[in-house]
Amino acid sequence: MKCVMISAVWCPACLIMNKRYSKLKEKFPEWTFKKLDIDFDEEVVEKLAVGKTLPVFIVYDKTHHEVRRVVGELNEKQLEQEVIYG
Amino acid sequence: MVISMIYLDYSATTFPRKEVLDTFLLCEQDVYGNANSLHRMGERAKTLIDESTETIAQLLQASAKEIIYTSGASESNNLAIKGLAENNPQKRHIITSMLEHSSVIAPLTYLQSKGYDIDFVELDEQGRYEWKQIGDMIKEDTLCIVLVAVDSETGIRQPVEQIGKLAREHQVPFICDVTQAIGKCAIDLSDMDVISMSAHKIYGLKGIGLCIKRPHIKLMPQIHGGKSVTSLRSGTPPTSLIASYACATKHAIEELVVNEAKVGFLRSQLVNLLSNIDEVTINSNEYSIGHIVNLSVDHIDPEAWVQKFSDAGICLSSKTACSGKENFSKSVYAITKDMQRASTSLRISLSHYTEYEELETFVNVLQRLLKESRV
Secondary structure, three states, X not given: OEEEEEEOOOOHHHHHHHXXXXXXHHHOOOOEEEEEXXXXXXXXXXXXXXXXOOOEEEEEOOOOOEEEEXXXXXXXXXXXXXXXXO | OOOOOEEOEOOOOOOOOHHHHHHHHHHHHHOOOOOOOOOHHHHHHHHHHXXXXXXXXXXXOOXXXXXEXXXXXXXXXHHHHHHHHHHOOOOOEEEXXXXXXXXXXXXXXXXXXXXXXXXXXXXXXOOOEOHHHHHHHOOOOEEEEEEEOEOOXXXXXXXXXXXXXXXXXXXXXXXXEOOOOOOOOXXXXXXXXXXXXXXXXXXXXXXXXXXXXXXXXXXXXXXXXXXXXXXXXXXXXXXXXXXXXXXXXXXXXXXXXHHHXXXXXXXXXXXXXXXXXXXXXXXXXXXXXXXXXXXXXXXXXXXXHHHHHHHOOEEOEOOOOOOOOXXXXXXHHHHHOOHHHHOOEEEEEOOOOOOHHHHHHHHHHHXXXXXXXXX
């Protein structure tokens, strides 16, 4: 499974979630975790139609099909629950 | 072509007052020498810069040696945060808040990517920092506390003087962005170690700001190129901008009491007019400076309504001009914990130049738009 976090350098909620995302990455080494920036990776992010609330976490299965999206600021437990277990 | 609009977005930027423009033009015409040149024209420019800097320093109760000219508060914030971090590599913990400008959050995100630990001070139910918690948040490796004096979206004035004293007790540098406070409310800068502000928020020109750095603070320059006005910010000294900034600061500080009272009166008139509209909730509170009235309007799309107001000849904001693409106000959400209110907020920012009739027109347009939206 793979998770992509879409964030922005100017976004306070993303600044908070970066740390929690890193912890998730450490806890689930069998997953692939990537990050995209809404401004610096504009062309890629545009295709994902993430809307305007950040950060967005998109979960993909092994065949790269989108499984779910998680949006906004969550605590560590909520992030794990919603990204990993859905 | 001059477009006649009702301007209610003074917290985004102000127009330059006549005295500021006159000063700028006069300097550009008569004092155009490079202040670093050794000839007479250079000396004249250097003298004008020194006099202007002395004026600004006195008005802001600082020393001329503490003044660093930048392109604006965004650069000042970057210089303060990254400059301090680079000079203190062993300190890797920073305390900040959710209310900061993007020019604070972005360098903090950059530092976080380099391994820095960022902690956020909580807000109380009035949207003010729980500043007494900061003492417990400070660690041995805390680099600095970075907090804004006035939230640009709700106008809430923060207890930065108390935080400055607390930071001093713990010997942790306090970086404070006072851009929305200068010229709008009384503020004591004496316990702040690095201070950011911008000219274009006080009827000055865009393209110049200040970073006040106390002597005990060491910063690494972020623009290298040798000594200019100071060794901490290279580039040809912008003599005319500096002289015009001194002019803007002089008016902002000397007219503060009168202007603050006028704006406070206008604000109460606006709130009174809005109180008759059921769909409107005021998010700003008794701690807000008079210049900012943040309100939520039930079920609206703020960006679309900013456009509707613009079409009706009124300029206002849905959130701060620099807050990026999020579709809710982080400040309103932090205070109300109500996503509906945070997603439907508008910011009206006033000036001592604002007329009561302009506020009446705004409220009439708001009522008309609400009526149309019900049909």
